[in-house]
Amino acid sequence: MKAEIIAVGTELLLGQIVNTNAQYLSQELAALGIDVYFQTVVGDNMNRLAEAVRTASGRADVLIFTGGIGPTQDDLTKEVLAEVLGRTLYIDSEAMANVDRFFQGRGVPMTENNRRQALAIEGGTPLPNETGLAVGNALFVDGKFYVVLPGPPKEMKPMFEHQAKPWILEHVLTGEMPIYSRMLKFAGIGESALETKLLDLIEAQSDPTVAPYAKEGEVTIRVSTKAASELDAAVKLDAMEREIAARLPEYLYANVDEPIEKTILDLMASRGLTLSAAESCTGGLLMEMFTALPGSSAVFAGGIVCYSNEMKEKLLNVPHDLLEGDGAPGAVSAETAKVLAEQVRLTVGTDIGLSITGVAGPAHSERKPVGLVYIAISRRGSDTAVFELNLKGNRETIRMRAAKTLLYRLWRALQGG
Structure with a gap:
Protein backbone atom coordinates (compact mmCIF):
# COMPACT_ATOMS: atom_id res chain seq x y z
CA MET A 1 0.00 0.00 0.00
CA LYS A 2 1.58 3.27 -1.20
CA ALA A 3 0.76 6.72 0.13
CA GLU A 4 1.45 10.31 -0.81
CA ILE A 5 1.19 13.27 1.56
CA ILE A 6 0.08 16.54 -0.06
CA ALA A 7 0.64 19.62 2.11
CA VAL A 8 -1.30 22.64 0.86
CA GLY A 9 -0.28 26.21 1.59
CA THR A 10 1.81 28.92 -0.03
CA GLU A 11 3.27 29.72 3.41
CA LEU A 12 5.02 26.33 3.31
CA LEU A 13 6.65 27.12 -0.01
CA LEU A 14 7.80 30.50 1.29
CA GLY A 15 9.41 28.88 4.31
CA GLN A 16 7.20 30.79 6.73
CA ILE A 17 6.01 27.52 8.28
CA VAL A 18 7.94 24.27 8.72
CA ASN A 19 6.10 21.22 7.40
CA THR A 20 6.11 19.13 10.59
CA ASN A 21 2.85 17.49 9.52
CA ALA A 22 4.61 15.42 6.87
CA GLN A 23 7.08 14.04 9.42
CA TYR A 24 4.29 13.09 11.83
CA LEU A 25 2.10 11.50 9.16
CA SER A 26 5.00 9.58 7.60
CA GLN A 27 5.81 8.02 10.96
CA GLU A 28 2.17 7.21 11.69
CA LEU A 29 1.54 5.68 8.28
CA ALA A 30 4.74 3.63 8.49
CA ALA A 31 3.50 2.25 11.80
CA LEU A 32 0.32 1.16 10.01
CA GLY A 33 2.33 -0.59 7.31
CA ILE A 34 1.59 2.04 4.66
CA ASP A 35 4.69 3.19 2.76
CA VAL A 36 4.97 6.91 2.01
CA TYR A 37 6.60 7.11 -1.42
CA PHE A 38 6.10 10.84 -2.04
CA GLN A 39 5.63 14.10 -0.13
CA THR A 40 4.31 17.04 -2.12
CA VAL A 41 3.96 20.69 -1.14
CA VAL A 42 1.72 22.85 -3.31
CA GLY A 43 0.63 26.47 -2.98
CA ASP A 44 -2.86 27.92 -2.77
CA ASN A 45 -3.53 27.70 -6.50
CA MET A 46 -6.42 25.74 -8.01
CA ASN A 47 -4.66 24.59 -11.16
CA ARG A 48 -1.45 23.50 -9.47
CA LEU A 49 -3.35 21.75 -6.70
CA ALA A 50 -5.54 19.93 -9.22
CA GLU A 51 -2.42 18.82 -11.07
CA ALA A 52 -0.91 17.56 -7.82
CA VAL A 53 -4.06 15.55 -7.05
CA ARG A 54 -4.10 13.94 -10.50
CA THR A 55 -0.38 13.11 -10.32
CA ALA A 56 -0.68 11.59 -6.86
CA SER A 57 -3.77 9.60 -7.83
CA GLY A 58 -1.75 7.99 -10.59
CA ARG A 59 1.04 6.75 -8.35
CA ALA A 60 -0.37 6.25 -4.83
CA ASP A 61 -3.17 4.23 -3.25
CA VAL A 62 -3.70 6.58 -0.30
CA LEU A 63 -3.62 10.38 -0.58
CA ILE A 64 -3.38 12.36 2.66
CA PHE A 65 -4.00 16.12 2.45
CA THR A 66 -3.12 18.66 5.12
CA GLY A 67 -4.13 22.31 5.03
CA GLY A 68 -6.34 24.44 2.84
CA ILE A 69 -9.67 23.70 4.56
CA GLY A 70 -10.14 26.93 6.52
CA PRO A 71 -12.63 29.79 5.97
CA THR A 72 -10.81 31.99 3.45
CA GLN A 73 -10.96 32.05 -0.33
CA ASP A 74 -7.46 30.60 -0.66
CA ASP A 75 -8.49 27.48 1.29
CA LEU A 76 -9.08 25.33 -1.79
CA THR A 77 -8.35 21.71 -0.88
CA LYS A 78 -11.91 20.38 -0.63
CA GLU A 79 -13.09 22.41 -3.60
CA VAL A 80 -10.30 21.22 -5.87
CA LEU A 81 -10.46 17.58 -4.72
CA ALA A 82 -14.23 17.50 -5.26
CA GLU A 83 -13.82 18.91 -8.74
CA VAL A 84 -11.10 16.42 -9.71
CA LEU A 85 -13.18 13.51 -8.40
CA GLY A 86 -16.39 14.75 -9.98
CA ARG A 87 -18.15 15.15 -6.63
CA THR A 88 -20.19 17.97 -5.13
CA LEU A 89 -19.67 19.80 -1.85
CA TYR A 90 -22.32 20.18 0.84
CA ILE A 91 -22.60 21.72 4.31
CA ASP A 92 -22.27 19.02 6.97
CA SER A 93 -24.92 19.79 9.59
CA GLU A 94 -22.90 18.63 12.61
CA ALA A 95 -19.85 20.60 11.54
CA MET A 96 -22.00 23.67 10.92
CA ALA A 97 -23.54 23.33 14.36
CA ASN A 98 -20.04 23.26 15.82
CA VAL A 99 -19.14 26.47 13.99
CA ASP A 100 -22.35 28.14 15.19
CA ARG A 101 -21.70 27.13 18.81
CA PHE A 102 -18.19 28.54 18.61
CA PHE A 103 -19.32 32.02 17.58
CA GLN A 104 -22.33 32.05 19.88
CA GLY A 105 -20.09 31.12 22.79
CA ARG A 106 -17.84 34.07 22.01
CA GLY A 107 -20.76 36.41 21.54
CA VAL A 108 -19.59 37.63 18.15
CA PRO A 109 -21.38 37.40 14.80
CA MET A 110 -20.25 34.70 12.39
CA THR A 111 -19.08 35.91 9.01
CA GLU A 112 -20.46 34.02 6.03
CA ASN A 113 -17.08 32.67 4.93
CA ASN A 114 -16.91 30.50 8.06
CA ARG A 115 -19.51 28.23 6.49
CA ARG A 116 -16.70 26.97 4.27
CA GLN A 117 -15.22 25.17 7.28
CA ALA A 118 -18.31 22.92 7.40
CA LEU A 119 -17.99 21.82 3.76
CA ALA A 120 -17.78 18.09 3.10
CA ILE A 121 -17.37 16.09 -0.10
CA GLU A 122 -20.30 14.05 -1.39
CA GLY A 123 -20.00 10.33 -0.67
CA GLY A 124 -17.30 10.73 1.94
CA THR A 125 -17.12 10.51 5.71
CA PRO A 126 -16.86 13.83 7.58
CA LEU A 127 -14.08 13.80 10.19
CA PRO A 128 -15.02 15.91 13.25
CA ASN A 129 -12.49 18.49 14.43
CA GLU A 130 -11.95 18.25 18.20
CA THR A 131 -9.74 21.30 18.53
CA GLY A 132 -10.85 23.56 15.68
CA LEU A 133 -13.71 24.30 13.30
CA ALA A 134 -12.76 22.91 9.88
CA VAL A 135 -14.23 19.44 9.33
CA GLY A 136 -12.04 16.85 7.63
CA ASN A 137 -13.04 14.25 5.05
CA ALA A 138 -12.29 10.66 4.13
CA LEU A 139 -13.54 8.95 0.97
CA PHE A 140 -12.94 6.08 -1.43
CA VAL A 141 -13.22 6.80 -5.16
CA ASP A 142 -12.19 4.60 -8.09
CA GLY A 143 -9.89 2.40 -6.04
CA LYS A 144 -8.14 5.28 -4.27
CA PHE A 145 -8.42 6.48 -0.68
CA TYR A 146 -8.46 10.19 0.13
CA VAL A 147 -8.09 11.74 3.60
CA VAL A 148 -8.36 15.50 4.12
CA LEU A 149 -6.98 16.98 7.35
CA PRO A 150 -6.47 20.51 8.73
CA GLY A 151 -3.12 22.27 8.49
CA PRO A 152 -2.49 23.39 12.10
CA PRO A 153 -0.76 20.50 13.90
CA LYS A 154 -2.88 21.00 17.03
CA GLU A 155 -5.94 20.21 14.89
CA MET A 156 -4.37 17.75 12.46
CA LYS A 157 -2.85 15.34 14.99
CA PRO A 158 -6.02 14.72 17.07
CA MET A 159 -8.07 14.35 13.90
CA PHE A 160 -5.68 11.82 12.46
CA GLU A 161 -5.37 9.85 15.69
CA HIS A 162 -9.05 9.76 16.63
CA GLN A 163 -10.83 10.02 13.27
CA ALA A 164 -8.63 9.29 10.27
CA LYS A 165 -6.63 6.37 11.67
CA PRO A 166 -9.74 4.34 12.64
CA TRP A 167 -11.18 5.04 9.16
CA ILE A 168 -7.95 3.85 7.53
CA LEU A 169 -7.91 0.68 9.63
CA GLU A 170 -11.53 -0.04 8.71
CA HIS A 171 -11.48 0.85 5.01
CA VAL A 172 -7.88 0.74 3.78
CA LEU A 173 -6.27 -2.10 5.72
CA THR A 174 -9.22 -4.50 5.73
CA GLY A 175 -7.22 -7.48 4.48
CA GLU A 176 -4.14 -6.80 6.57
CA MET A 177 -3.18 -7.97 10.02
CA PRO A 178 -2.66 -4.99 12.31
CA ILE A 179 0.85 -3.71 12.93
CA TYR A 180 2.13 -3.45 16.49
CA SER A 181 5.16 -1.34 17.34
CA ARG A 182 7.41 -0.72 20.30
CA MET A 183 9.68 2.28 20.69
CA LEU A 184 13.06 1.60 22.30
CA LYS A 185 14.70 4.83 23.49
CA PHE A 186 18.47 5.29 23.76
CA ALA A 187 20.68 8.08 25.12
CA GLY A 188 24.42 8.55 25.37
CA ILE A 189 25.07 6.96 21.98
CA GLY A 190 24.86 8.31 18.43
CA GLU A 191 22.76 6.86 15.62
CA SER A 192 25.74 5.52 13.64
CA ALA A 193 27.30 3.81 16.67
CA LEU A 194 23.98 2.29 17.66
CA GLU A 195 23.33 1.10 14.12
CA THR A 196 26.74 -0.58 14.06
CA LYS A 197 25.84 -2.54 17.19
CA LEU A 198 22.56 -3.67 15.61
CA LEU A 199 23.59 -3.89 11.95
CA ASP A 200 23.08 -7.64 11.63
CA LEU A 201 19.55 -7.34 13.05
CA ILE A 202 18.71 -4.44 10.75
CA GLU A 203 20.09 -6.15 7.62
CA ALA A 204 18.46 -9.51 8.38
CA GLN A 205 15.14 -8.05 9.49
CA SER A 206 11.94 -9.55 8.24
CA ASP A 207 9.56 -9.84 11.16
CA PRO A 208 9.87 -7.94 13.43
CA THR A 209 11.34 -5.01 11.51
CA VAL A 210 13.95 -2.79 13.15
CA ALA A 211 14.29 0.87 12.14
CA PRO A 212 16.40 3.62 13.79
CA TYR A 213 15.30 7.25 14.10
CA ALA A 214 17.55 9.98 15.49
CA LYS A 215 17.07 13.44 16.89
CA GLU A 216 19.38 15.66 18.88
CA GLY A 217 20.68 13.87 21.94
CA GLU A 218 18.78 10.60 21.62
CA VAL A 219 18.02 7.74 19.25
CA THR A 220 14.86 5.68 18.85
CA ILE A 221 14.55 2.15 17.52
CA ARG A 222 11.08 1.27 16.28
CA VAL A 223 10.44 -2.47 16.41
CA SER A 224 7.31 -3.47 14.47
CA THR A 225 5.47 -6.68 13.68
CA LYS A 226 2.25 -7.85 12.09
CA ALA A 227 0.21 -10.16 14.27
CA ALA A 228 -3.31 -11.43 14.69
CA SER A 229 -3.49 -10.16 18.27
CA GLU A 230 -1.66 -7.96 20.73
CA LEU A 231 -0.61 -11.05 22.68
CA ASP A 232 0.94 -12.67 19.60
CA ALA A 233 2.73 -9.41 18.81
CA ALA A 234 4.10 -9.11 22.33
CA VAL A 235 5.84 -12.49 22.04
CA LYS A 236 7.81 -11.34 18.99
CA LEU A 237 8.43 -7.81 20.24
CA ASP A 238 9.63 -9.05 23.63
CA ALA A 239 12.16 -11.39 22.01
CA MET A 240 13.60 -8.64 19.82
CA GLU A 241 13.70 -6.17 22.73
CA ARG A 242 15.64 -8.67 24.86
CA GLU A 243 18.17 -9.16 22.06
CA ILE A 244 18.69 -5.42 21.61
CA ALA A 245 18.77 -4.71 25.35
CA ALA A 246 21.43 -7.38 25.89
CA ARG A 247 23.71 -5.56 23.44
CA LEU A 248 23.13 -2.01 24.69
CA PRO A 249 22.07 -2.16 28.34
CA GLU A 250 23.95 1.00 29.28
CA TYR A 251 22.10 3.11 26.68
CA LEU A 252 18.53 1.75 26.57
CA TYR A 253 16.54 3.85 29.00
CA ALA A 254 12.92 3.11 28.03
CA ASN A 255 10.70 0.92 25.84
CA VAL A 256 8.03 3.57 25.46
CA ASP A 257 8.19 6.77 23.43
CA GLU A 258 9.21 9.27 26.08
CA PRO A 259 12.18 11.62 26.57
Missing part, protein backbone atom coordinates in the same frame (compact mmCIF):
# COMPACT_ATOMS: atom_id res chain seq x y z
CA ILE A 260 14.87 10.65 29.04
CA GLU A 261 13.88 13.48 31.38
CA LYS A 262 10.47 11.82 31.83
CA THR A 263 12.14 8.52 32.67
CA ILE A 264 14.35 10.30 35.19
CA LEU A 265 11.47 12.12 36.87
CA ASP A 266 9.45 8.92 37.21
CA LEU A 267 12.43 7.05 38.62
CA MET A 268 13.25 9.77 41.12
CA ALA A 269 9.62 10.16 42.16
CA SER A 270 9.40 6.43 42.88
CA ARG A 271 12.42 6.80 45.18
CA GLY A 272 11.30 10.03 46.82
CA LEU A 273 14.31 11.97 45.50
CA THR A 274 14.43 15.69 44.71
CA LEU A 275 16.46 17.64 42.16
CA SER A 276 17.83 21.12 41.50
CA ALA A 277 20.05 22.63 38.80
CA ALA A 278 22.50 25.46 38.14
CA GLU A 279 22.94 26.45 34.50
CA SER A 280 25.37 28.82 32.85
CA CYS A 281 25.83 28.31 29.09
CA THR A 282 22.49 26.48 28.67
CA GLY A 283 20.57 29.36 30.23
CA GLY A 284 17.72 27.33 31.72
CA LEU A 285 17.32 24.80 28.90
CA LEU A 286 17.76 21.85 31.27
CA MET A 287 15.19 23.24 33.69
CA GLU A 288 12.75 23.80 30.84
CA MET A 289 13.02 20.13 29.89
CA PHE A 290 11.98 19.12 33.40
CA THR A 291 9.30 21.72 34.05
CA ALA A 292 7.63 21.10 30.66
CA LEU A 293 6.52 17.73 32.05
CA PRO A 294 3.32 17.47 34.13
CA GLY A 295 3.98 16.52 37.75
CA SER A 296 7.63 17.58 37.63
CA SER A 297 7.21 19.67 40.80
CA ALA A 298 7.18 16.45 42.85
CA VAL A 299 10.87 16.01 41.94
CA PHE A 300 12.29 19.23 40.52
CA ALA A 301 12.40 21.83 43.28
CA GLY A 302 14.01 24.67 41.35
CA GLY A 303 17.21 26.04 39.94
CA ILE A 304 19.39 29.04 39.16
CA VAL A 305 20.56 30.47 35.86
CA CYS A 306 23.93 31.95 36.78
CA TYR A 307 25.16 33.22 33.44
CA SER A 308 27.64 35.84 34.62
CA ASN A 309 30.50 35.33 37.05
CA GLU A 310 28.87 37.87 39.36
CA MET A 311 25.73 35.73 39.61
CA LYS A 312 27.82 32.62 40.23
CA GLU A 313 29.42 34.37 43.17
CA LYS A 314 26.34 36.08 44.59
CA LEU A 315 23.79 33.31 44.20
CA LEU A 316 25.89 30.17 44.60
CA ASN A 317 28.94 31.31 46.55
CA VAL A 318 31.47 30.32 43.91
CA PRO A 319 34.82 31.73 45.18
CA HIS A 320 36.04 34.75 43.24
CA ASP A 321 39.56 33.37 42.96
CA LEU A 322 38.13 30.27 41.30
CA LEU A 323 36.53 32.38 38.58
CA GLU A 324 38.99 35.20 37.95
CA GLY A 325 42.63 36.10 38.45
CA ASP A 326 46.00 34.74 37.48
CA GLY A 327 45.95 30.96 37.44
CA ALA A 328 42.20 30.76 38.14
CA PRO A 329 40.49 27.74 36.51
CA GLY A 330 37.74 30.08 35.31
CA ALA A 331 34.00 29.77 34.92
CA VAL A 332 34.43 27.07 32.30
CA SER A 333 36.21 24.47 34.38
CA ALA A 334 35.70 21.22 36.23
CA GLU A 335 36.27 23.06 39.52
CA THR A 336 33.48 25.56 38.88
CA ALA A 337 31.07 22.89 37.65
CA LYS A 338 31.68 20.95 40.87
CA VAL A 339 31.00 23.94 43.12
CA LEU A 340 27.88 24.91 41.18
CA ALA A 341 26.34 21.44 41.50
CA GLU A 342 27.15 21.21 45.20
CA GLN A 343 26.01 24.71 46.05
CA VAL A 344 22.70 24.53 44.19
CA ARG A 345 21.94 21.26 45.95
CA LEU A 346 22.68 22.82 49.34
CA THR A 347 20.96 26.13 48.55
CA VAL A 348 17.72 24.58 47.29
CA GLY A 349 17.91 21.67 49.72
CA THR A 350 17.58 18.73 47.34
CA ASP A 351 19.01 15.23 47.14
CA ILE A 352 20.73 15.87 43.82
CA GLY A 353 22.19 19.01 42.26
CA LEU A 354 23.16 19.37 38.59
CA SER A 355 25.31 21.95 36.85
CA ILE A 356 26.38 22.97 33.35
CA THR A 357 29.05 25.52 32.45
CA GLY A 358 30.80 25.91 29.13
CA VAL A 359 31.37 27.73 25.86
CA ALA A 360 28.37 27.44 23.51
CA GLY A 361 29.79 29.87 20.95
CA PRO A 362 29.93 31.31 18.43
CA ALA A 363 33.22 32.72 19.85
CA HIS A 364 35.64 31.33 22.39
CA SER A 365 35.50 32.43 26.04
CA GLU A 366 38.30 32.61 28.60
CA ARG A 367 40.59 31.53 25.73
CA LYS A 368 38.74 28.19 25.76
CA PRO A 369 37.33 26.62 22.62
CA VAL A 370 33.72 26.56 21.51
CA GLY A 371 32.13 23.29 22.58
CA LEU A 372 34.12 22.82 25.78
CA VAL A 373 31.52 22.10 28.46
CA TYR A 374 31.68 20.76 32.01
CA ILE A 375 28.74 19.06 33.68
CA ALA A 376 28.47 17.86 37.25
CA ILE A 377 26.21 15.77 39.47
CA SER A 378 26.24 16.28 43.22
CA ARG A 379 24.45 13.63 45.30
CA ARG A 380 23.81 13.76 49.00
CA GLY A 381 26.31 11.46 50.69
CA SER A 382 28.37 10.82 47.55
CA ASP A 383 31.34 12.36 45.79
CA THR A 384 30.48 14.88 43.08
CA ALA A 385 30.95 13.53 39.55
CA VAL A 386 32.30 15.94 36.92
CA PHE A 387 32.51 15.26 33.19
CA GLU A 388 34.34 17.18 30.47
CA LEU A 389 32.57 17.37 27.11
CA ASN A 390 34.01 18.48 23.78
CA LEU A 391 30.94 19.08 21.66
CA LYS A 392 30.58 19.97 17.99
CA GLY A 393 27.95 22.06 16.24
CA ASN A 394 26.43 25.52 16.41
CA ARG A 395 25.35 27.30 19.59
CA GLU A 396 21.91 25.70 19.70
CA THR A 397 23.29 22.21 19.07
CA ILE A 398 25.97 22.52 21.74
CA ARG A 399 23.47 23.70 24.34
CA MET A 400 21.07 20.85 23.56
CA ARG A 401 23.80 18.20 23.52
CA ALA A 402 25.18 19.45 26.83
CA ALA A 403 21.77 19.21 28.51
CA LYS A 404 21.01 15.80 27.02
CA THR A 405 24.41 14.44 28.01
CA LEU A 406 23.88 15.55 31.58
CA LEU A 407 20.49 13.84 31.59
CA TYR A 408 22.10 10.64 30.36
CA ARG A 409 24.80 10.82 33.03
CA LEU A 410 22.14 11.39 35.69
CA TRP A 411 20.14 8.40 34.46
CA ARG A 412 23.28 6.25 34.58
CA ALA A 413 24.02 7.46 38.10
CA LEU A 414 20.50 6.53 39.19
CA GLN A 415 21.04 3.10 37.64
CA GLY A 416 24.25 2.71 39.62
CA GLY A 417 26.41 3.04 36.51
